[in-house]
Amino acid sequence: MGYVTLKDTPRGNNYDTEYDVIVCGGGTSGVAAAIASARVGANTLLIEKGGTLGGQMNVSGPPGFAYARLWNPRGERDVAGIVEETYQRLYKENHALPALRYPVRDKAGFSFAYIDPDWWTDLIFEMIDENEVTLLLDSLVVGVLKDKDAVNGVIVENVNGRIEIKGSRIIDATGEGYVAIQAGAEIDYVDREKVQPHTLAFTVDGVDWDVLLQYVRNHPEQFSFKQLIFPFEGATTREEVLDWYSKCHDIKSLGELMGFYELRDIALENGDWHPYSGAGFFLIPREGGHIQAHFQHSSQVDNTLVTDAWDLTKCMAECRRQNKIAWRFFKNYVPGFEHAYITRTCNELRLREGPRIIGDYVLTRDDVEAARKFEDSIGKSSFKAGGYHVASMDTLNMIASLDTEEQPAGEINVKSDLAFPKDGGSYDLPYRILVSRNIDNLLAAGKSVSTDRPSYLRYLHQTMVTGQAAGAAAALSVKKRITPRELEKNVKELQELLVSQGVVL
Numbered sequence: 001m002g003y004v005t006l007k008d009t010p011r012g013n014n015y016d017t018e019y020d021v022i023v024c025g026g027g028t029s030g031v032a033a034a035i036a037s038a039r040v041g042a043n044t045l046l047i048e049k050g051g052t053l054g055g056q057m058n059v060s061g062p063p064g065f066a067y068a069r070l071w072n073p074r075g076e077r078d079v080a081g082i083v084e085e086t087y088q089r090l091y092k093e094n095h096a097l098p099a100l101r102y103p104v105r106d107k108a109g110f111s112f113a114y115i116d117p118d119w120w121t122d123l124i125f126e127m128i129d130e131n132e133v134t135l136l137l138d139s140l141v142v143g144v145l146k147d148k149d150a151v152n153g154v155i156v157e158n159v160n161g162r163i164e165i166k167g168s169r170i171i172d173a174t175g176e177g178y179v180a181i182q183a184g185a186e187i188d189y190v191d192r193e194k195v196q197p198h199t200l201a202f203t204v205d206g207v208d209w210d211v212l213l214q215y216v217r218n219h220p221e222q223f224s225f226k227q228l229i230f231p232f233e234g235a236t237t238r239e240e241v242l243d244w245y246s247k248c249h250d251i252k253s254l255g256e257l258m259g260f261y262e263l264r265d266i267a268l269e270n271g272d273w274h275p276y277s278g279a280g281f282f283l284i285p286r287e288g289g290h291i292q293a294h295f296q297h298s299s300q301v302d303n304t305l306v307t308d309a310w311d312l313t314k315c316m317a318e319c320r321r322q323n324k325i326a327w328r329f330f331k332n333y334v335p336g337f338e339h340a341y342i343t344r345t346c347n348e349l350r351l352r353e354g355p356r357i358i359g360d361y362v363l364t365r366d367d368v369e370a371a372r373k374f375e376d377s378i379g380k381s382s383f384k385a386g387g388y389h390v391a392s393m394d395t396l397n398m399i400a401s402l403d404t405e406e407q408p409a410g411e412i413n414v415k416s417d418l419a420f421p422k423d424g425g426s427y428d429l430p431y432r433i434l435v436s437r438n439i440d441n442l443l444a445a446g447k448s449v450s451t452d453r454p455s456y457l458r459y460l461h462q463t464m465v466t467g468q469a470a471g472a473a474a475a476l477s478v479k480k481r482i483t484p485r486e487l488e489k490n491v492k493e494l495q496e497l498l499v500s501q502g503v504v505l
């Protein structure tokens, strides 16, 4: 099928249509939900407040590692489905790199399968069209329609005015539970004092990578090693990592460079670094072997609730201020950055911590640690629980001095919350974490699914796994004429559908 615009297709213009499934939010979770729903045969509407798709994948991103961690530390594949499908299509068109599993990070379960976020978005537009999802951009969902405790539509504001659109199932894929909150769903969120800091990412070109690599080889101890934080027998040692850095020939294999401790401390003394984050960036390979530096830790602003527009406004202004300081530091202190330049500062914040719905099950830190299996599994993850970012170098330094483990720049591991799936395995994600406990016909996908704070499922691949499952479940429940909650009694058909869509269960 050729490319069709909304103007060309009657399904796009019709506000009177009653949809089977309405997905709110066109980030990674929302697009996966919409595609999966349509594939089950549901008449599906995807509504996005911005003018494009991708959310944190491209509007406020990309994430440093995307796609990453598709295998667990045992080397078992635990994430596929729409993630893998998009990866394969991009790879065939030279917009993704081979999945890289560098020995220095492999034991901690790091894998990188870099994809180009701009081409990812173009592909998603194609897939939305191929699967006959109706797309409505530039439209903010501002409320829901309800019959008692069940949602049955949404209220949208856009250039057409304020519009009601009917839908049998509503999926909140806004990343921050905004629609669930409007529906009166029970949610869990932290206090303003506790919320993890948000950031504003920017991308840089023109770095002299040879000069920088020489600095890395000569000063390996100046960097933070995320791969050490893995309490496994046979895990990588500090000596191995130092050795790897000092002999590194391909800077891409390091994935990220966080630390620059000595230079940063001099800059701090000179008043040329701000005291809210560590220094560092991700290495993003692009087409033709080109590398860009992507900064997503150079600003960190705390005390910002994603549910308060005043907070978000202050946060954006403060991120811009901190990024300017960080950029001057890299230009003036870090070898190789002399002729570098910023190619793009994102125009939206990267929100690190938002509300989670309370579902029929709440995934816990202990589930992560036990690598728990669930009868109603809709996907898997091997990501740890309990790593939090902080916006204060004082806190970071204080915690680092108490702890023998390495602390990645900007992140602290709270010992009581920290958990890795046992034996390097993966834990199941139960279907019930997608289903709102008190509102019928409402599902969550992406960051706001039901977990406790430590086991927050915010990684990009996790959001696509929960998105795909929420979409398929919503559509199936419509087809079977039962509520998403009633579907919990027998998820066999849902699981078969997901497996047929390539999901690893």
Ligand SMILES: Cc1cc2nc3c(=O)[nH]c(=O)nc-3n(C[C@H](O)[C@H](O)[C@H](O)COP(=O)(O)OP(=O)(O)OC[C@H]3O[C@@H](n4cnc5c(N)ncnc54)[C@H](O)[C@@H]3O)c2cc1C
Binding pocket: 024, 025, 026, 027, 028, 029, 030, 047, 048, 049, 050, 053, 054, 055, 056, 057, 061, 063, 064, 065, 066, 068, 139, 140, 141, 142, 173, 174, 175, 176, 178, 179, 199, 296, 350, 351, 352, 445, 446, 447, 448, 458, 459, 460, 461, 463
């Ligand atoms: C600093 C940072 C670094 C990260 N690094 C990594 C990494 O290295 N690797 C990794 O895998 N993950 C990483 N992540 C996590 C990952 O990028 C995100 O958690 C994930 O992309 C979120 O997907 P989502 O679909 O839940 O939400 P989002 O991507 O936020 O999508 C939500 C969408 O909903 C839309 N929306 C919101 N409200 C409304 C409304 N009312 N009406 C209509 N539309 C609405 C938004 O415009 C947006 O498009 C990182 C996250 C952060 C913050």
